[in-house]
Amino acid sequence: MPTPETPAILPTATVADAATRLGIAVQTGPQLLRPLLPGRIFAGPAMPVTHLGSVDVILETIDDSPSGGVLVVDNGGRRDEACVGDLLALEAKLAGLSGIVIWGLHRDTAQLREIDLPLHSLGAYPYGPRRVPPAGRRMAIAMLDGVRVSEGDHIVGDDDGILVVGPARRNELFELAASIQSTESAQSDRMRAGTDLRTQLDFAGYRKKQASDPRVTLRQHLKDTGSAIET
Numbered sequence: 001m002p003t004p005e006t007p008a009i010l011p012t013a014t015v016a017d018a019a020t021r022l023g024i025a026v027q028t029g030p031q032l033l034r035p036l037l038p039g040r041i042f043a044g045p046a047m048p049v050t051h052l053g054s055v056d057v058i059l060e061t062i063d064d065s066p067s068g069g070v071l072v073v074d075n076g077g078r079r080d081e082a083c084v085g086d087l088l089a090l091e092a093k094l095a096g097l098s099g100i101v102i103w104g105l106h107r108d109t110a111q112l113r114e115i116d117l118p119l120h121s122l123g124a125y126p127y128g129p130r131r132v133p134p135a136g137r138r139m140a141i142a143m144l145d146g147v148r149v150s151e152g153d154h155i156v157g158d159d160d161g162i163l164v165v166g167p168a169r170r171n172e173l174f175e176l177a178a179s180i181q182s183t184e185s186a187q188s189d190r191m192r193a194g195t196d197l198r199t200q201l202d203f204a205g206y207r208k209k210q211a212s213d214p215r216v217t218l219r220q221h222l223k224d225t226g227s228a229i230e231t
Helices: 012-022 056-064 086-094 109-115 170-192 203-212 218-225
Strands: 042-050 070-074 082-084 099-103 119-121 141-144 147-150 154-158 161-165
Touching: 012 154, 012 161, 012 170, 042 056, 042 099, 042 147, 056 070, 056 086, 070 141, 070 154, 082 099, 086 109, 099 141, 099 154, 147 161, 203 218
Parallel strands: 042 070, 042 141, 070 099, 099 119
Antiparallel strands: 042 154, 141 147, 154 161
16 A cells, blocks of 8 residues: 555656645656656665676665665666666565666566566666676665665656655655645546546636736636646
């Protein structure tokens, strides 16, 4: 059952709208990151790791992850090697992780689709790392093209991209996002039943208000009437 801390059903657009309303800065992952499995929403505590050229630090991250965590792998945006394949993705799924984000490339694309764990990356590449990895423990941080991801952050991902949500006011953010989602879902249901959006928003009433007072905005009208629309 989703809670404010695990907003598995909240699209990134809804979370972004809530952040805008509350004035909370929420970082976005690079637009170059693309979903392997379109149409999937995932969310969970960030489990970041800086890739060192070997699977040990990724396995360590999976081992440390809570159920529902999101594996975030920083491979420096490299285009000459893939750092996550089918075995690591399957291991992450068996450990209960909800998704994977890679600032780099993946491989074993067909198998990854069968595994059915949401994954965002820069694309696919057949070769894995060929460099000699240094010895070391997991570095629990990832940079997504300049966007810092730390433990304590929360990841939300879907076809629109990746959001990195910090701990400040996060419950408030997710609660408002859930409220927005509920309102807009109800509006969508009424539209499919035949009631257009202009009628639902009393757009004619807004135009009358605006005609008498040009300072009246649609956003203020929606606030006064308890409606919601962000695009």
